[in-house]
Amino acid sequence: MVLDACFSGAGGRSVLAKGARPLVMIKETRTLAAARGAQISTSSPEVGHGxxxxxxxxxxxxxxKDLAEIYRTITPEVGDxxxxxxxxxxxSLIPDASELRGRFRFRN
Incomplete structure (x- = not known):
């Protein structure tokens, strides 16, 4: 799952509407979120999206194609x-990139 939304790194803490239930992680699900904790993800007018x-x-x-490699590549680029x-x-990547060890790959 790739989340490029404000507060996507909050992971269900404090940003849920009253009465809403948090998402439950399904086994083998990987989540790449645009930001960590209380950070807000941003978009660039130059590229037209997040x-x-x-x-x-x-x-x-x-x-x-490897999610851990993608994460390691884009993290400094997004920060800059x-x-x-x-x-x-x-x-942020859940679970951490070190836990993936090439096990999650995108296919054509």
């Missing part, structure tokens, strides 16, 4: 692009 989406799609177009917009944005 900066996580831009760098995620760029990594796939560049031939990267966010700094240019005067915000802090650090993608």
């Amino acid at each position: 900066i996580l989406t831009y760098y995620f799609l760029k990594a796939i177009r560049d031939g990267k 692009a966010a700094k240019l917009l005067n915000v802090t944005q650090t993608p």
Whole structure:
């Protein structure tokens, strides 16, 4: 699951509407969120959508298929692009990239 939305890194803490239930992680589900904790994900007028989406799609177009590799590639790119917009944005991956060990790959 790829989430490029405000507070996507909050993981159900404090951003749920009253009465809403948090998502339950299904076994073998991987989540790439645009930001961590209380950070807000941002979009760039230059690319027309969220900066996580831009760098995620760029990594796939560049031939990267392993989710952990994509995460390691785009994390600094997203951070640098966010700094240019005067915000802090650090993608998060659940479970951590070190736990994936090449087990989650995108196919054509």
